[in-house]
């Protein structure tokens with residue numbers, strides 16, 4: 001069922017996998033009604049895509065649409081979703097991508113609405129599997145602005161949040177792309193619970209983060225960005241604080257001035273007594 005790295009799915013497998021992943025997306029509450037879309041690349045110039053106006057939870061292979069990389073329909077009776085434009089842009093920007101998913105998972109979408117990047121190092125799995133997730137600027141759904149807004153992130157990251165809209169993930173195959181969608185919502189949920197409900201999120205330190213980045217590289221994943229880590233953040237805040245003394249010499253000078261002043265006062269008092 002799964003492809004080797006670099007291999008394409010057959011038409012039959014691609015259609016079957018899109019229906020299966022659509023069902024999972026719907027059951028996990030990542031989409032409501034007819035939201036969301038999924039594509040799989042089946043050759044250098046072809047993809048299978050979900051159609052417009054259909055719930056992703058109830059798709060059958062005959063509903064799907066085959067397109068070329070310009071968005072022309074090659075097979076299928078239905079119209080592809082207008083959001084397929086952003087999938088095509090991911091394939092164009094990153095030739096290693098073989099599948100793309102788009103959904104509106106509620107917690108991650110709330111971060112997208114708030115304009116908050118998912119970039120805190122709190123979960124090893126999120127660092128390795130997903131990486132950091134930036135928020136792309138808002139773009140009107142269905143327009144050319146949407147693919148333009150996500151283009152800068154397609155090579156260096158594995159997922160992006162669309163401001164006030166939802167999430168987009170990609171991978172070397174549909175399993176990887178779909179797992180990144182699951183990880184993204186899970187990560188967003190943990191960030192929300194720890195930061196906003198428990199109100200304590202212990203971040204991983206820089207050594208722990210660099211170990212995870214090394215593991216990720218060993219797994220052949222060179223994208224995903226690097227989350228901020230504990231000592232970096234500490235350094236950043238301590239740099240902002242004004243030092244009490246500009247240098248050791250300044251400190252020494254001040255002490256000498258104080259000593260001189262105290263000595264003077266003591267001598268004055270002794271002279272008064274005398």
Ligand SMILES: [Zn+2]
Nearest residue numbers: 036083165166
């Ligand atoms: Zn959408």
